[in-house]
Amino acid sequence: MQLEGKVIDTMRQRQSVRTYHDVALTEEHIKNIENYIEEIPRISPFGKIGNIEFIEVTSNRSEKGVKLGTYGFIKSQKGYLVGISEKDTYSLVKFAYNFQMLVLYLTELGLGTCWMGGTFSRKSFEKELIVSEGEFIPCVTPVGYPREKRRLFDKAIRAVAKSDNRKAWENLFFDESFHSSLSKDNAGQLELPLEMVRIGPSASNKQPWRLVVSKDRRQVHFYIEHTPNYSSSLGYDMQLLDIGIAMCQFDLACKELQLAGEWVVENPGMNVNNEQIEYLYTWKSR
Template identity: 35%
Template sequence: MNVDFSIEDVVKKRYSVRNYKGREIEPTKRKAIESFIDSLDNPFGNKVNFHYLDDKDIKNKEKLGTYGVIKGSKQYIGTTIKLEPMALEALGYELEAVVLYLEHLGLGTCWLGGTFDREGFADAMKIKEGELFPIITPYGYAAATKHEKEIEMRIMIQADKRKDWNQLFYKNDFKSPLTSEEAGSLAFPLEMVRLAPSASNKQPWRILLKDGDFHFYEYKEPGYSDRFPYDIQSVDMGIAAAHFDFSLKEKGIKGHFNTTSKPELKLSENMEYAFSWIRE
């Protein structure tokens, strides 16, 4: 996978698009998107499957729905995995790579994990039995204006706001916030994580700098994932890993992820270790 565009530019420019133009996506862009998806990988080693859906190929359009959240979209990308350790994180990592690439191409997207007719889309995308189908995204050219429900949703989740550094990043323990000055050359990747999208803008990632390595933890919002047979916020952790990793590579900083470097720490309720990034 080759991320050959400015991470900062696309991260700062992108927003969730819920209202789309009818404009067709050019064949050259479609081909570029498929080639990019074919090249994807992730640091966790899990297989992520991608599925395409075009409006003109849908026979029973009335069966597909997004509960009024998405309007005007003619194309969707879906993702499936086998439910196993780190698979949801792998999905978040790879699909966020696609989302950022689509933004680079001038195309809008919107993560959908709960507000879509899963059964209808699974049938239209020919999802195989036994595959977990957690997330889809529409994609296309954004309309000039936002629809009423979109505006309401953005206000409700405070879509343009992000937590401050002292709520997300720490050193040695979770009582000592990490400053950007202390982060040094890693301040940029951390800031790109801070700006990342997440389900309902919950921003569940908490990152701890200890002995030169960065350890990612998930703050599990009580009750948030209860309506799913999996932890939907694990996908957000994969998104955070993507922003961190792509930013590091852009700056030429080498390291690798693992799940075996968990620090010995007493954690507060609802906090859970996810993975670590080890500098090389």
């Protein structure tokens, strides 16, 4: 079960939804969600990473009666997708890739989502799920039917979070090294996949991804520029999820454009000149 239709169009259309219709999810949609979760280990390049669980909600309480709340001004959601992962760097990155695949699939179904990494009670969700030693809940997303007209406070939240603003190409993408910015005109067949990275969601819209494209345009090196102390109170680096999201956006766009590639960890050893920038992955054309 792959994403249907045009995933690039889906990426362009998706927005974080905080206000939902007070209507229960249909049995068909719940079945679709659960089936896709089971399918992820087969269709993801990283296989099974952690777990993703769907919890149905009625009046902000699960079937077990646990109150899950209306965190971050989330209103009338009828379910949550809950992620479970180990805390190490590569587990978080790969998990976020898989979680974003599911978020995009829900978008195609006409369902609303909103990545949440810090503004929810992990203890409440832990009462619902089996979280093994060494694992934790890095993120959740509400699930529901979006209101056609967002409420005023929903628009206000987007404005405060700068959700509709994105950094310019020259601040995110680089040509051969960090000394030269990459322009759209010189990106070649990678222009659309890179643009899908640029418009992808990230915590507080920080967009911590920094991508360096090789001279032959056959390799793309993914780096993270950490925001110091950004999520230190949570006990993990939330921005690693953003890199997994960016990798998913890039990879799925490439696949739609029939650009075959694979993910490898082969640090090119570039001169970074910024102690906050860290190499993570390379996409290599096949």
